[in-house]
Amino acid sequence: SSIPVSAREPPGVQLLAVPAVSVDRKGPKEGLPMGPPPPPEANGVIMMLKSCDAAAAVAKAAPAPTASSTININTSTSKFLMNVITIEDYKSTYWPKLDGAIDQLLTQSPGDYIPISYEQIYSCVYKCVCQQHSEQMYSDLIKKITNHLERVSKELQASPPDLYIERFNIALGQYMGALQSIVPLFIYMNKFYIETKLNRDLKDDLIKLFTEHVAEKHIYSLMPLLIEAQSTPFQVTPSTMANIVKGLYTLRPEWVQMAPNLFSKFIPNILPPAMESELSEYAAQDQKLQRELIQNGFTRGDQSRKRAGDELAYNSSSACASSRGYR
Known part of the structure; x- marks a missing residue:
């Protein structure tokens, strides 16, 4: 009554069949490969690290599929079960979503409603970090924002003098406002790649981009106009003057030396005590x-x-x- 060895089920098939049924019933959400859900709170980054490490360990330790283990499971299903995001997946599916969201955030006006899913973008970043695509994602982000700032700089160069100050103020305010959304969306890349491997901070890197590609190229045209506007009350609104002067001081404090009296109107303790x-x-x-x-x-x-x-x-x-x- 014993079953011959040759008739027994090949090892591994039964183990693979059960999770296959379970996954097919559940299905991926919004067309994205399934993966561990991102922690809901900022203090859950340790959980994320563990899940990322676990995913990487499984991917490394998984043996190459044999003929017996792929009888009822094709290659695409195997990749799905392992939650693998290849570089091709990243370039064709994940980065385009991030690219479109960044475009909208960089060009929005204050108070605009942006029709993007922050949860979806946050999830994309999280999964790409878990799949070791942080370096590529950081490179793409820097290139994306650099190209945007170079266009902004060219538009400012074409501005007439009477509109130059106001347009610089708009460009500065729009960019700093965009960073308030972009930096949190890439929090996992910042935590587990930029801070850990590059010993830097994403917000500092993005502010430096504006300094290099916009402010440095316009400071010698902008400063004389600001000094002239200061000598003529209300030629430029006080709020615009304050925003620009404080912004320039944030970007590069040493620019104070170009116009100490101007900066002293908006930044405390710039000048020495009065005699x-x-x-x-x-x-x-x-x-x-x-x-x-x-x-x-x-x-x-x-x-x-x-x-x-x-x-x-x-x-x-x-x-x-x-x-x-x-x-």
């Missing part, structure tokens, strides 16, 4: 500013309790303190 011998000069500057404001239609409110002619000659000590309040 007593300079107080009269600050008072004169303050009075000059008042005259310019009055000439442009600005008043200081209710003057009923002041004598005629006192609009400009009020408490010089408070004027000095006001002048140094920016420093």
